[in-house]
Amino acid sequence: MAGQSQYWRVLTEPLIRQNPVTLQILGICSALAVTTTLATALTMSVSLTVVLTLAAGLISTIRRHIPETIRLIVQIVIVASLVIVIDQILQAYFAEISRALSVYVGLITTNCLVLGRTEAYARHHTPLPAMVDAFGNGLGYSLVLIIIGGLRELFGKGELFGQEVLPLAEAGGWFTPLSLMLLAPSAFFLLGLLVWAVRVWRPDQAEAREHVPPGEMEAAE
């Protein structure tokens, strides 16, 4: 029972409390680039979660035999191979979505999130907890991507998964799409607002200030 609740904690911790995107600000390059529609965000989330989980499992299995000097290369090679395989599968079975994701599937290799988890967790734990942790982090990343992707598609096009939700003004409805939502800056704004919202809700996530403005310093003295 104790073991089970520990896995549960490892799995749910990265969802909000230790969310890799909103707390650690890892992997935001792809989070910003592929969230114009919910479908691409979802595909990217699934791909990343699968790659992350498998990589964590593999690296954790051979963790006792990875020479310290070449450990990063070994990890990158494993992650890159998994990414290529996933990319090939997407190209074969989901050609449309694979085109929409273009280079970003390949960029999973360099996603800090993947290397961060394999380096920080999988290398020191047995395969099962490592995979659970990786899966939880994948879900945390997916959660953020899906929220941002959903908001951008909803307000940018009035659609969700390509289905019309808000009737467009052009077609006699009332909703005028916010084209800004489809551009990259809006992803920054939404992510910023999301981080803000999470940190208001959970103040313990706010980082300590690195610099104190001179005015405040004087006031404090």
Added chain:
Amino acid sequence: MVERDPNPWRRFLALPNDSRAKTIVVAFLVSAICAALVSGATVVLRPIQSANRAAEEQARIEALVAGIPGMTALLSEAGGSLSTVVIDLGSGQAADGITPASLETALADPANWTELEPAVDPIGLGRRPDYAQVFLLRDAADQVSLMLLPLSGQGYGGRVDAILALRGDTNTIAGIAITGHSETPGLGGRIEEAAWQASFPGTELRDAGGEMRFRVARGRSSTAHEVDGITGATRTGRGVTQMVRFWLGPDGYGPLLDAIRRGEF
């Protein structure tokens, strides 16, 4: 001292992690296994991917044809679909003994490619196939009224593949479809958007003196020979300009266009 393990694998695993032998063997094993995995996936999935690409190209050609004003009417008037011809780019005539089905095999042979001199090769193709598959549509008088010509060139991020629809006067563009590119999404990648491609129909390649004038403008097009440029994608635009100029020039489809103008085709 413990006795020597007879199993060499276990002996290897027992080596200290940072010994040189173990480092090299682990690196080798990891690369070998990963290489096998990647090659396996590529080989197993290639047939499905090429079928996807072929279907996609077919759909693009259909969309291109459907997007040209009056095309659907022309098609039904011509009483059928496009005819597919493999042409010999050097002579501009239909190629002997090569059908669309055998084209791929023929192009696998390096003898069927022509090396390009750097002077005539501004797009850096290096070599050009001697045969190309084109699609022709004939009108009631059996004259070519529209041709679809596949092009390939170099953009900013890599190769750009396109199909250009040209009217029977061999000078007026009827449309373009980008069938493959690796340009930056949101910048050069916008060449695949219909909004950009919409500025192609009606653009003329040459002026009255027969000089090639086609150009992707910087900003809005100002003459009949220009199409609109894309902000932030100057090099992609230049790549498209050079691609169209090369392929419709004397080293590309020039001989074919001459033959069509002479009414020989």
